[in-house]
Amino acid sequence: MHARRGISGERIGGAIALAFILGFVALALAPLLRFGGAGGIDQQLASVLTFTLWQASLSTLLSVFFGAVVALSVARRPSFTGRVWLLRFMAAPMGLPALAAAFGVLAVWGREGAFNSVLSFFDLGTKFNVYGMTGILIAHTFFNIPLAARLFTAALDRFPPTYWKLAANLDLGRVALFRLVEGPALMAALPGVAGLIFMLCATSFTLVLTLGGGPAATTLEVAIYQALKFDFEPGRAVFLVLVQVVLTGLVLAFLAAFPAPAEERAQQGTELRRFDGGSLASKLWDGAVIVAFLLFCGAPFVAILVDGLRADFPHLLADRLFWRALQTSAVLGLSAALLALLLSWLIAMARVSTGSRIFAGWLDAGGSLILLTPPIVLSTGWFLWLRGGDGFAPYILVAIINALMALPFALRVLQPAVRSHVERTRRLSQSLGLSGLQRLRIIDAPALSRPLLMAFFFALSLSLGDLGAVALFGGEGFVTLPWLIYARLGSYRTTDAAALTLILAAVCMAFAVLGTPSERRRGEAGR
Amino acid sequence: MTKAVELSSAGLTLGDHRFSFDLAVPEGAFVAVTGPSGSGKSTLFNILAGFERPHAGRVLLGGEDMAAVPPGKRPVSLIFQDNNLFAHRDIFTNVALGVSPSLQLDDMARAAVSDALSRVGLAGFEKRMPATLSGGEKQRAAFARALVRKRPIMLLDEPFAALDPELRHQMGALLAAMHRQEGFTVLMITHDREEARRLADRFAMVEAGHVAGQGQIADLPMLTARG
Numbered sequence: 001m002h003a004r005r006g007i008s009g010e011r012i013g014g015a016i017a018l019a020f021i022l023g024f025v026a027l028a029l030a031p032l033l034r035f036g037g038a039g040g041i042d043q044q045l046a047s048v049l050t051f052t053l054w055q056a057s058l059s060t061l062l063s064v065f066f067g068a069v070v071a072l073s074v075a076r077r078p079s080f081t082g083r084v085w086l087l088r089f090m091a092a093p094m095g096l097p098a099l100a101a102a103f104g105v106l107a108v109w110g111r112e113g114a115f116n117s118v119l120s121f122f123d124l125g126t127k128f129n130v131y132g133m134t135g136i137l138i139a140h141t142f143f144n145i146p147l148a149a150r151l152f153t154a155a156l157d158r159f160p161p162t163y164w165k166l167a168a169n170l171d172l173g174r175v176a177l178f179r180l181v182e183g184p185a186l187m188a189a190l191p192g193v194a195g196l197i198f199m200l201c202a203t204s205f206t207l208v209l210t211l212g213g214g215p216a217a218t219t220l221e222v223a224i225y226q227a228l229k230f231d232f233e234p235g236r237a238v239f240l241v242l243v244q245v246v247l248t249g250l251v252l253a254f255l256a257a258f259p260a261p262a263e264e265r266a267q268q269g270t271e272l273r274r275f276d277g278g279s280l281a282s283k284l285w286d287g288a289v290i291v292a293f294l295l296f297c298g299a300p301f302v303a304i305l306v307d308g309l310r311a312d313f314p315h316l317l318a319d320r321l322f323w324r325a326l327q328t329s330a331v332l333g334l335s336a337a338l339l340a341l342l343l344s345w346l347i348a349m350a351r352v353s354t355g356s357r358i359f360a361g362w363l364d365a366g367g368s369l370i371l372l373t374p375p376i377v378l379s380t381g382w383f384l385w386l387r388g389g390d391g392f393a394p395y396i397l398v399a400i401i402n403a404l405m406a407l408p409f410a411l412r413v414l415q416p417a418v419r420s421h422v423e424r425t426r427r428l429s430q431s432l433g434l435s436g437l438q439r440l441r442i443i444d445a446p447a448l449s450r451p452l453l454m455a456f457f458f459a460l461s462l463s464l465g466d467l468g469a470v471a472l473f474g475g476e477g478f479v480t481l482p483w484l485i486y487a488r489l490g491s492y493r494t495t496d497a498a499a500l501t502l503i504l505a506a507v508c509m510a511f512a513v514l515g516t517p518s519e520r521r522r523g524e525a526g527r
Numbered sequence: 528m529t530k531a532v533e534l535s536s537a538g539l540t541l542g543d544h545r546f547s548f549d550l551a552v553p554e555g556a557f558v559a560v561t562g563p564s565g566s567g568k569s570t571l572f573n574i575l576a577g578f579e580r581p582h583a584g585r586v587l588l589g590g591e592d593m594a595a596v597p598p599g600k601r602p603v604s605l606i607f608q609d610n611n612l613f614a615h616r617d618i619f620t621n622v623a624l625g626v627s628p629s630l631q632l633d634d635m636a637r638a639a640v641s642d643a644l645s646r647v648g649l650a651g652f653e654k655r656m657p658a659t660l661s662g663g664e665k666q667r668a669a670f671a672r673a674l675v676r677k678r679p680i681m682l683l684d685e686p687f688a689a690l691d692p693e694l695r696h697q698m699g700a701l702l703a704a705m706h707r708q709e710g711f712t713v714l715m716i717t718h719d720r721e722e723a724r725r726l727a728d729r730f731a732m733v734e735a736g737h738v739a740g741q742g743q744i745a746d747l748p749m750l751t752a753r754g
Contacts, residue, residue: 160609160610162607162609162610162611163610163613165576165578165598165605165607166605166607166610166611166613168577168578168597168598168599169576169598169599169601169603169604169605170599170624170625170628170676171598171599171600171628172599172624172628173628173629175629176624176628176629176630180613180615180616180624181613184613184614184615184616188615273578275577275578275598278597
């Protein structure tokens with residue numbers, strides 16, 4: 001076949017993108033290997049590693065359990081008013097920067113937070129202390145109960161509608177229905193959901209940094225950061241980095257063995273009907289579950305909004321540092337988003353064009369390499385290259401790392417769109433003799449503008465809200481919005497932090513919404 | 528003789544569609560339910576099975592008013608075109624659900640399940656999972672469940688639509704034999720007029736939300752719009 005003619009440009013582009021990513025990661029890892037791992041399995045490493053795994057396991061367990069409870073109740077009620085909004089709300093924490101979430105959690109559960117006000121109002125014992133394991137678990141479950149609930153609800157909604165009819169016709173009771181229908185659906189989705197959440201919690205940096213509150217509650221990622229930033233022990237950091245890469249590698253290998261959890265409903269258009277749950281008791285239970293879920297996951301959002309609106313905006317707007325941070329964040333975010341867009345475009349086009357499975361495999365691996373080498377690993381390596389780093393270089397590095405962080409998500413939006421588009425237009429553009437930039441301008445860009453914009457906005461949201469890549473480089477000379485919030489929280493200037501958090505959360509959420517495929521759009525993409 | 532099924536002006540509005548069914552089926556009859564797509568055949572079945580509550584009229588099954596009877600307590604067994612078996616459970620369990628929804632089985636019940644399986648030609652399939660069965664075998668398992676369930680009315684919604692012609696014939700013969708031996712009243716939605724004539728003794732033609740005609744199968748019009 002000569003159908004592959006004229007598309008080698010795409011493969012070259014993909015190869016360049018791949019070389020860029022691999023080169024950037026390899027250069028980050030090179031000094032790590034040169035420094036060598038100082039220190040071995042000592043007391044501190046053992047406790048850090050134990051805590052990392054322990055908090056991730058507990059977070060996963062709690063998120064999966066409560067996520068399943070919520071999903072069972074939501075799935076049992078397929079047509080109540082506001083169900084669509086409830087499902088959308090389940091996606092909301094994902095768009096919230098971790099730092100903003102940390103602020104929200106502190107505002108609700110912290111020393112002076114809403115929860116303690118309630119405790120003291122009713123004169124109920126001692127103050128609730130959020131720092132440490134408790135805070136980390138609250139923050140992780142705040143993010144991941146909705147994630148688990150969303151994926152589990154999708155798994156239940158995806159069942160053939162005849163199942164629910166048969167179950168009703170066979171007079172299956174509550175227990176039998178769970179054993180025969182709901183249980184298996186949840187179990188099928190469980191490995192993918194649990195693995196994903198464990199991965200997110202094991203590599204969680206910002207939440208542990210802000211809510212851990214001490215050496216007793218430190219994860220690997222935070223330990224790496226502290227080894228470099230406060231102790232300046234590069235050897236130690238390098239050793240921890242290697243442990244981190246091995247850990248994420250193991251989790252990724254586990255994840256690869258299971259299908260990724262799917263979000264779509266298989267049978268679009270068919271009306272969901274459930275015939276169980278008619279009893280008053282089950283209505284009360286489901287209602288209580290949904291309200292409790294909304295309270296737990298909604299409270300931090302409300303707290304961010306209320307505290308933010310009460311904050312001293314004029315004072316903040318007069319602060320030169322704020323404007324500098326805003327400028328830096330905007331430039332970084334735009335650069336990262338554009339780079340993510342370029343890389344994902346090149347990879348997606350090459351992925352569709354190549355006939356080689358090996359090259360395709362490399363492209364996939366390159367697109368999600370950031371999962372194996374988290375931001376803190378990359379920034380550690382480059383931090384060592386640059387010996388701390390002044391001037392312009394850190395900006396570029398952070399932008400690149402942010403772009404790589406957005407890459408897996410951008411590809412997930414872009415790849416299917418590019419695939420169907422190329423398959424639709426390959427012959428036509430060949431018969432018209434269109435190629436290269438001409439083809440890009442006339443055929444590709446207009447048709448793919450929507451997924452491209454989505455990928456761009458998602459990357460923008462992610463980069464604007466990120467603290468992980470900036471953490472090492474941040475300081476007086478290099479201030480982003482998240483960094484400024486972190487600094488203000490650290491110096492107890494919480495009203496400044498509240499205003500900043502509200503701004504950051506609003507901007508990131510807005511961009512995240514623009515970067516998330518809606519159900520309607522997803523349906524169109526599948527046509 | 529009491530009617531197995533008696534609908535009088537059983538009415539319902541779903542979105543823009545209005546339905547009102549009048550239908551009388553003698554006990555032990557085999558009724559071919561025909562009509563174009565979207566005419567309301569499935570809605571008719573949903574009313575009989577209790578998945579839709581009519582806003583007006585009456586639904587009598589075996590002479591009893593069904594207004595307050597939930598789906599699981601109605602004298603009907605259901606068989607759909609596919610997904611009749613819970614994919615995560617073996618064939619024995621899927622059939623045994625017809626005996627006891629909580630799967631509390633004594634030795635006699637277990638024997639009845641195995642007996643039903645051999646009657647539909649699935650002897651020895653007890654431990655097999657649904658995914659390992661062919662389309663025809665899955666429908667046989669669904670029949671076995673209806674056999675042990677012993678509900679007097681069987682509702683079949685295009686049960687053979689996914690099968691090839693040869694298999695349709697075989698499965699039709701199995702259904703006809705079950706009908707003869709058990710004396711079930713059978714209502715089967717089908718688009719295949721030849722099949723309707725071969726298996727059924729009565730017909731009910733649904734059009735635009737009404738039963739537009741019913742009677743002896745010999746009176747089924749030769750040609751109407753196919754759904």
